[in-house]
Structure formats: C-alpha cells, structure tokens
Amino acid sequence: MNHLTSLKRVILLQNTRALMYAASLVQNELLTTQKMPWGTLLTNRQYKSMPTHGIGKYRHLLPKTLPKKKKDKIQMKQIKAATDTEFGVLNVCVSGYDMTLVEHYSQYIHNFCNHLDVKVVESYALPTKTTEVMVMQDQGTKMYVDGILKTHERVVQISEMKATLCPIVMEVLLKNQPEGVKLCVKEHTEADFQSRFKARPELEGLIAKVNN
Amino acid sequence: MAAPFRSVYRPLWRIITGSGRLTVGMRTFSFTENHFSAKNHKTASVGSPWTLHGAVCLQRLPVISQDRNPIEEEFSGLMQQMELERSLLSDHELRLLEDAARISRKQEEDYDSDEEEDYGDNEIVTAQDLEDAWEQKLKQFHPAQRSNGDKLDVSSSERCLADSLVLLIKQDVGSQKVWLLPQIQWKAEETLRQTAERALANLPGSDLKATFLGNAPCGFYKYKYPKDIQKEGSVGAKVFFFKAVTCSPKHLPLEKNSFAWVKKDELKDFLMPEYLKQVNRFIMSL
Numbered sequence: 284m285n286h287l288t289s290l291k292r293v294i295l296l297q298n299t300r301a302l303m304y305a306a307s308l309v310q311n312e313l314l315t316t317q318k319m320p321w322g323t324l325l326t327n328r329q330y331k332s333m334p335t336h337g338i339g340k341y342r343h344l345l346p347k348t349l350p351k352k353k354k355d356k357i358q359m360k361q362i363k364a365a366t367d368t369e370f371g372v373l374n375v376c377v378s379g380y381d382m383t384l385v386e387h388y389s390q391y392i393h394n395f396c397n398h399l400d401v402k403v404v405e406s407y408a409l410p411t412k413t414t415e416v417m418v419m420q421d422q423g424t425k426m427y428v429d430g431i432l433k434t435h436e437r438v439v440q441i442s443e444m445k446a447t448l449c450p451i452v453m454e455v456l457l458k459n460q461p462e463g464v465k466l467c468v469k470e471h472t473e474a475d476f477q478s479r480f481k482a483r484p485e486l487e488g489l490i491a492k493v494n495n
Numbered sequence: 496m497a498a499p500f501r502s503v504y505r506p507l508w509r510i511i512t513g514s515g516r517l518t519v520g521m522r523t524f525s526f527t528e529n530h531f532s533a534k535n536h537k538t539a540s541v542g543s544p545w546t547l548h549g550a551v552c553l554q555r556l557p558v559i560s561q562d563r564n565p566i567e568e569e570f571s572g573l574m575q576q577m578e579l580e581r582s583l584l585s586d587h588e589l590r591l592l593e594d595a596a597r598i599s600r601k602q603e604e605d606y607d608s609d610e611e612e613d614y615g616d617n618e619i620v621t622a623q624d625l626e627d628a629w630e631q632k633l634k635q636f637h638p639a640q641r642s643n644g645d646k647l648d649v650s651s652s653e654r655c656l657a658d659s660l661v662l663l664i665k666q667d668v669g670s671q672k673v674w675l676l677p678q679i680q681w682k683a684e685e686t687l688r689q690t691a692e693r694a695l696a697n698l699p700g701s702d703l704k705a706t707f708l709g710n711a712p713c714g715f716y717k718y719k720y721p722k723d724i725q726k727e728g729s730v731g732a733k734v735f736f737f738k739a740v741t742c743s744p745k746h747l748p749l750e751k752n753s754f755a756w757v758k759k760d761e762l763k764d765f766l767m768p769e770y771l772k773q774v775n776r777f778i779m780s781l
Contacts, residue, residue: 368710446709446710446711447709447711449708449709449711450708450709450711450713450738451713453708453709454554454708454738454740454779455779457556457740458556458557458659458779458781459781461560462559462560
C-alpha cells in the first residue's frame with residue numbers, strides 16, 4: 284500500500300510537473316500569437332502595443348524630398364496674350380557700394396512684389412566685386428591704393444507681371460530708390476543663369492581638347 | 496536754368512532696361528524700344544461721338560531722400576550709438592592704438608628700438624598722419640545743397656528735390672487757357688502711347704528725354720464740349736493719360752507762366768476740380 288501510494292505520489296508529481304510545463308508552453312504560445320497585454324510575468328516588451336506607441340514620430344508628416352538634381356531648368360517665357368500682356372521672367376538687379384542700403388532696398392522690392400501678388404521666383408545675391416581705386420602720386424610715377432570699393436549686387440527675379448501693373452510697380456520702385464543704389468530691370472536670359480555658376484577651367488580645357 | 500546741376504553727394508543712378516537700356520545715371524538716356532509692337536488698332540467705330548486725346552503725365556523723380564522726422568532722427572542717432580558701442584575695433588583703429596603705445600614706449604628711458612617688431616613703414620607714415628590727410632581731403636569736398644529754396648518759382652524743375660514733380664502746361668482748350676497735363680489729339684493708325692509721346696515732343700524745345708513706363712494708360716478723363724461747339728458727331732473728348740519719368744529735365748524754353756512743375760498737393764491750385772479728381776487718382780506722392 285505504501286509502495287503504491289508513494290508510486291502514485293511520484294506519478295502525480297511528475298504529472299503535475301508535466302502539466303505545469305505544458306501549461307507554460309501553452310501560455311507562451313497564446314501570448315506570442317495574440318499579444319495580450321498581460322502582466323509583468325512575461326519578458327515581452329509592451330511599448331509597441333501601448334496606445335502611446337510612436338508618440339514622437341514626425342518623419343511621416345514631412346513632405347517627401349526628392350533627391351536633389353544637379354541643375355534646375357530655366358523658366359520659359361509665358362506666351363503673351365493680346366490684351367492682357369504679361370512679362371516673362373524679369374531680373375530686378377540692385378547694386379551699389381553700401382551693402383545695408385542695397386540689401387534693404389532689395390528686401391523692400393521683394394516684400395512689395397509679395398504684397399502685390401507678383402510672383403517672385405527667386406532672390407539671390409551675386410558675388411561682391413572689389414574695386415581698388417589707385418591714385419598717381421604727385422611726385423613720381425608710382426600709383427598707390429587710395430581706397431577699396433566693394434560693389435554688392437542683389438537680384439530679385441519676378442515672373443508673370445501684368446503689363447498693366449508694370450507702370451505702377453516701376454514708378455514706386457523709382458520713387459523709393461535710395462541714393463547711391465543702382466536699379467536695373469532686365470529680362471532673364473540663359474547667360475544670366477549660367478553666369479552664377481563657377482567656371483570650370485579644367486573641364487573646358489578637356490572639352491576643347493576632345494573637340495580638337 | 497539758374498545754375499548747372501552740381502555734383503550731388505551720393506549720385507543717383509537708375510538704370511531701367513526694357514528691351515533696350517535706359518541709364519539714368521550720369522544723365523545719359525537712350526530710349527526703350529516699344530517691345531510689344533503696336534497691335535492692329537481697331538479703328539474707332541464710325542458712330543463714336545468722342546474724340547480721343549493722349550496725354551502724358553511727366554514726372555521728375557525725387558533726386559534726394561526726404562528729411563527725417565524728429566522721431567526718426569532720434570532713433571537713427573540712438574541706433575548709431577548702439578552700433579558703435581557694440582562694434583569691434585577696425586584695422587585702422589588698432590593701428591592708431593599701437594602707434595600711440597609705441598610712442599609712449601619711446602618716451603621712456605629704457606627704450607630699446609631693437610625690441611620693436613615690424614617697424615618698417617609705420618615709422619614714416621603713422622596712422623594719425625593718414626587720418627590727417629583724409630581730413631584734408633574731406634574738407635575739399637563740398638556737397639551740393641539739399642534744398643534750392645522750395646518757394647522758388649514754379650517753373651523751375653529743381654525745386655523740392657525730395658519730392659516728385661509733375662509737369663503742367665497752360666493750353667488753350669476751346670476759348671480759355673487752362674492748366675492741364677500736356678495732351679494732343681489722337682491721329683488714326685497710331686497707338687495711344689505714340690500719341691502721348693507726340694504730346695511730349697510737341698512741347699516747344701523739349702528734348703526732354705522721358706521714359707514711358709508702359710503701354711497701358713494710367714488714367715482717364717472725359718469732358719463734353721460746350722453746347723455751341725458741339726457739332727454732330729463730336730460730343731466731347733476722352734483723354735487717356737500715360738506716365739513717363741525723367742530725371743534731370745532741362746529748362747523748357749516756354750514762356751514763364753505757361754508751364755509749371757508742381758507737387759501733388761499743389762495741383763489743386765492749378766487744375767480744375769473735375770480734372771483734378773481724375774488726375775489725383777493716378778498721381779502718387781512718393
């Protein structure tokens with residue numbers, strides 16, 4: 284009898300162990316397939332299933348940036364209608380020696396065009412040109428540097444300005460032009476566009492060699 | 496003209512290019528071409544009782560900037576002071592300080608000139624000497640006067656250099672002499688802008704090199720002829736105004752009282768009320 288009971292107990296124990304093992308297996312399976320947010324007993328990390336998951340994400344809200352092209356295309360001139368003519372692309376160049384005046388005036392032009400709903404395509408600066416003023420000495424032939432003048436230039440590019448609006452815009456710009464600042468309104472050409480890029484002498488030399 | 500235009504302190508350069516170039520710098524002009532060629536002009540309908548006139552609103556642009564308000568003066572003074580206090584010393588100012596330090600060191604008894612570095616030219620021409628030379632040069636420069644007397648006679652185009660002035664002409668309209676903007680009747684087969692150009696060219700002795708700002712008229716005025724002049728087929732006239740600018744107009748060899756350069760607020764002393772109302776709509780006071 285004792286032998287039997289002990290045997291039974293051993294079997295029972297074994298059974299229970301097996302059962303517990305089986306039960307834990309089943310539990311694990313359940314949890315991994317159903318992802319129930321239960322307790323701290325298990326070692327799965329819960330944050331992906333929390334309601335606040337991904338709370339700091341913003342990359343999906345930004346506009347998709349295309350990979351940057353090397354060169355932009357130039358705007359084509361718009362076809363002018365018979366009565367309601369519009370200009371194509373115009374460059375308003377502001378240049379002068381005093382940088383604050385030049386910059387403020389170009390900003391004024393930009394804001395003015397924005398206010399009148401004239402489309403401003405871009406607004407850029409051309410490189411500063413330095414001029415040395417050399418004066419001949421009174422006694423002698425040597426020239427010495429009298430002063431250095433720097434010419435700054437800013438360009439505001441506008442497009443599709445109505446021809447009826449043009450006289451008004453021009454008049455306001457002319458009347459508000461500060462002293463010492465040059466104003467120049469030109470049509471935009473390919474040459475203007477290319478002049479902004481740096482010259483590549485080696486490339487040009489190689490091209491010349493290839494052509495020759 | 497009383498006196499030739501003396502050199503202004505900061506010369507005013509304006510360059511406008513349409514398809515041509517207009518340099519308003521050292522007072523050299525070249526006309527802009529009429530890039531948008533005259534389209535086929537619809538001939539006036541046969542039954543129209545209005546005669547067309549083209550007129551030009553010629554403006555002399557302001558030559559100098561306007562004077563500042565007291566508040567603006569104070570503020571600009573304050574800003575300059577602040578910028579001066581916050582700025583760093585320039586090369587020239589550093590050189591001045593070094594020279595002063597060097598001189599004070601020279602005065603001392605145990606002065607050893609071999610210890611000086613980079614002596615070179617600085618001994619011959621110190622920064623202070625340069626400053627003195629520059630002061631001398633500045634004294635030789637005389638800027639032109641900002642105001643030639645605003646109460647000058649109205650026919651001088653050099654009054655009120657800070658404002659823009661409009662040219663008015665005394666013309667015969669009907670039987671009266673009336674002050675108005677130069678106008679002339681439209682001829683067939685020409686654009687209204689060409690009419691306005693002709694109106695300007697017709698002023699005696701005008702090589703006023705004016706630039707027209709565009710092909711579109713800026714204003715419009717219509718008036719009826721008095722009953723006795725009204726024939727069949729002409730009730731009155733319609734005038735279209737075009738804007739033009741000029742920078743340094745020469746003296747017009749007209750009679751003293753037949754033309755005037757006026758500011759916008761002086762227009763009411765010259766023009767008829769109805770005419771003034773229409774003209775005021777397109778004349779901007781800066």
